[in-house]
Amino acid sequence: MIIKTPSPLSAIRLHRQREEKEAFQAYAAALKKWERARDRADDAAWEFQLACAELQQKTIAGTPNGEITLLRRHCRKLQENSRRLQSASAEAKAEASTAFTVLVNARTARQELEGFQAGEFESAGIIVPFGARGVDVPHCQWN
Numbered sequence: 466m467i468i469k470t471p472s473p474l475s476a477i478r479l480h481r482q483r484e485e486k487e488a489f490q491a492y493a494a495a496l497k498k499w500e501r502a503r504d505r506a507d508d509a510a511w512e513f514q515l516a517c518a519e520l521q522q523k524t525i526a527g528t529p530n531g532e533i534t535l536l537r538r539h540c541r542k543l544q545e546n547s548r549r550l551q552s553a554s555a556e557a558k559a560e561a562s563t564a565f566t567v568l569v570n571a572r573t574a575r576q577e578l579e580g581f582q583a584g585e586f587e588s589a590g591i592i593v594p595f596g597a598r599g600v601d602v603p604h605c606q607w608n
Contacts, residue, residue, distance in 0.1 A: 488564070488571040499557035509547040
């Protein structure tokens with residue numbers, strides 16, 4: 466049985482299109498992850514601010530020290546949580562930025578390939594492996 470191999474240009478185009486699609490999917494996932502992390506961090510920061518305002522109001526109102534101490538502990542926990550979520554948001558943003566760079570590089574590589582014509586590979590110094598020049602290559606079947 467003989468299988469006709471695709472031209473090197475079409476094979477590389479297909480590969481570049483797949484790379485770009487995978488990069489786009491990775492970027493979309495990273496962007497969603499960052500948006501969720503940012504929303505959680507914003508909610509935690511808002512909750513911390515509300516707790517601090519409550520602490521301030523109760524301190525001014527002359528609330529007993531035991532209750533003020535509990536509110537301070539609660540505020541510290543909320544502050545730690547807010548900082549942790551802000552850090553997670555920053556990490557997710559960095560991942561999304563990296564995924565975007567990969568997407569741009571994949572898209573650029575695919576677009577650059579669009580300018581090549583079939584015979585321009587050798588003149589551009591691109592090595593085309595044996596069997597990838599659009600010739601018929603026998604298909605080996607193992608028993």
